Amino acid sequence: MRRRLPRATVAMIALVGTTTTSLAVTSEVEAAATTADTQLVAAMKDVPEFGGAYVGTDGALHVWLTKPTATGAGRARAAFAGATTVVVHRADYTFAQLKGWHDRLAGLLGKSGVTLTDVDDRNNRLTVGVEDPAATGKRVKASLALLGIPPAAVDIVTATPVTPTLRDRNRPLRGGVLIQYAATNATGQCTLGLPAIRGGVFGFVTNSHCSSVRSSVDNGLYWQSTRAAGNSDLVGAEMVDPPFKTGGTCPAGERCRLSDTNFVRADAEVAVGRIARPALDSTTWNGTDTFRVTNAFDTTVGNTVQKVGQATGRTQGTVVRTCASRTVRDTNITLLCQDLADYTSADGDSGAPVFEITNSPSTNDVKVVGIHWGSSVIDNRLISTFSGWRFILPELGFLNVCAVGSC
Template sequence: MIPYRPSAAGAVLAIIALALTAAPATAAPAQAVPREVVQAATVEPPPEVLDAMRRDLGLTREQVITRLGNEEQARRLQPKLRAKLKDRYAGSWVNQEGSLVVATTDAAAATAVTAAGAQAKVVARSLATLTSIKGALDTTAGQGALDAAAGKGAGRKVPVWFVDERANTVVVQALDTAAGEAFVAASGVDRAAVRIETITERPVTFQNLRGGDAYYISGGTRCSIGFPVTQGGTQGFVTAGHCGTPGLTTSGSGGQSQGTFQGSSFPGDDYSWVAVNSQWIARPAVNPYGTEMVPVFGSAEAPVGSAVCRSGSTTHWHCGTIQERNTSVTYSQGTIFQVVRTNVCAEPGDSGGPFISGYQAQGVTSGGSGNCSAGGTTFFQPVNEILNAYGLTLSTVSTQCAGHPNHHFNELTAHQGSFGNLIPDAGIYPPNGFASAGAGTHTACMDGSGTARMRLSLQKYTCCGPFGTPIWVEVATTGTGTTLKSLTTSQPAGTYRWVVSVSDSIVVPTTPIGEYYFLGTTSPA
């Protein structure tokens, strides 16, 4: 028998919960805009859009309607003016009322801009010039020239740069002025065209710790996260002892710094735990490499013969049964005692990954024999022993919604929209709907830390739109405002689906992107 030695080959990247935030704006006093633009702003927006813009932008209902109408006119007018100005075009934006402002390097062209219904601004540099400067900075960063000019690691001090069309310049945001100056100098661009700003924080992505995701030890070998845990105010995860020793560092997908091994025992035992930095959040979930997460409710020990499943970064999700407890197994490095033998397959890189029975954590993958093509035997180290050894607390789901036959556990995600916005995604369960053969009562319950901003709805399938596109009609909803959502509705026979959504039309600081929610549902057969 040999332990699973992780390998970097075939690594599966961990999923990033990205939240993009944007600072809310404060409305300025209304200003005169072209008459035809204001008259176009007569369409009532959806309630969710209206409410979110009133709340987050500090606008009145009338200002929201006017602004959306003006922005629609701006979207139509902007490409026409850009095409007309050609190399004299220097950028465009909308003001707080949504009216279009177009910059040009030609004072004579300003009259044509104004006549078309936009506001004109005459500037020194064309957008093509600014874009070229920004491109030179991109090239410098990609080639590592900044580190060469300002010393190793200097590139990390310049996290952001962009074209500021309103100011007709390129902005470099750096942690200190010297690093910003070195970056600009290394690129060889016109220093007068660049504004250097100092910032005190670095943009980071916040990543979820989930059982089964890959992690890398000291930048080399790969193992799998077992179960997220906490020790006091410190977050981390348990994993296999043979994956690392105290002091070794770990990284996540893309090489992002993650944590440090705090304790490890191997051989004799095969367990360890890693404390992570503030960019990582311990989630009570196992990644089954599907569309949803598996929640962790606790760590009650399952009897021999129980079904058990395992997640790992090499072979992902596999199941089998517990064959024997209190097993001793000898690897080339020595003997491991009191592990659990299973007929679940595993392969190198799956080491440290979670074993779970139902919603109860069982242990972390140690080693075994065979593979997931021909089958094999795998041993796991019981998780409760690890928790007791290091004084750790297992991250678990606490929910009031578990008393339903159907469970869904997932995180709120978003996708890239127009103008660089992130648009929240709806959670749909099940994706293709479920059939209810007769009339009856549908009930659902949803909770989670971010659910005050979410809605829970039941939709009914009706056929069909153009080209056979299915149409789903909302028949019941909870609205927003409370953390715990309950929905009960009587409906006729048909095909239905549950939908989790948020009131925000784009991602703003309070949108709960990355937050997990638990949904329990009961419906007629």
């Protein structure tokens, strides 16, 4: 949601992102899904009237304040690193109120028909997504009353559950290309996300659901580009795939994770820090043009992101939500604190790298912000979902995804 996170938040992420023992924070994972919003509340403690913020199409930071004053606007500006132009709007609710109410909504996830809950930074409201408003809307409204949440503070929208999305041989391995894996009685197709180094081991990141057994280390094999070629196209085996968690911030009856990712040990050369660079809205690629990864961090509501996936190629969109909890179709799986954007995606794009271009297209440097894993329809728009970088690290451990000498 934030264009640049408050300094207190940035400091915390820097610590997580630089430790080589990130798995040691496993005891904090249950609470991590709420830290983005929790830390924002803490960072804005000196601006109690703060109601949220987002980056507008005008490039300005738009801030909600229940009592718009020059003093409040100044404090908000100071709290956001890099903010120059600030536009203030009158808020109906403080962000702390919305965050507290959102915590109460956790129990709705996993209930039949409820697919999304979120603090809507752009509209100073909460959002509850349901498959069928006519069938589920009344039940949600009744729950709001029982939870002591003002109905006027909640927008109920149509949102289907996220459906996980499952081309030429290329070496070394770059992000965005087709991979195949051994699924149950079949061969699955996904996208190689990010070439990476983990604890001295070269490999790559893709989706956990692009493996033989989701959220379980199954040592499943991967091919690029086709399994039919046998061992000549064998490129790796799964090495890290964290288990689901229950309890804590995970809704009752659900199995939760913070990211749909795993780490695959590579048995072929990988080009760490390189993502395939086809033309925008194209799957055609000459096999050599790449983006160079120079950073990995969080994104913000309103920012422009791109993804490269083997099914729909390179597409672009705007981040519409951050840290939203999402259910997975036909499962009892909830992924906490996921990011949503309106770029085009389809089956086979699962695992695709999601990034922001950070400088002139002539050098094509990018900041990785996450890994794509699915799409759904929200208010009659196709919206793609990706796991944010901040929550990939505590699950997979420290990853070096940058090109040599770039970060």
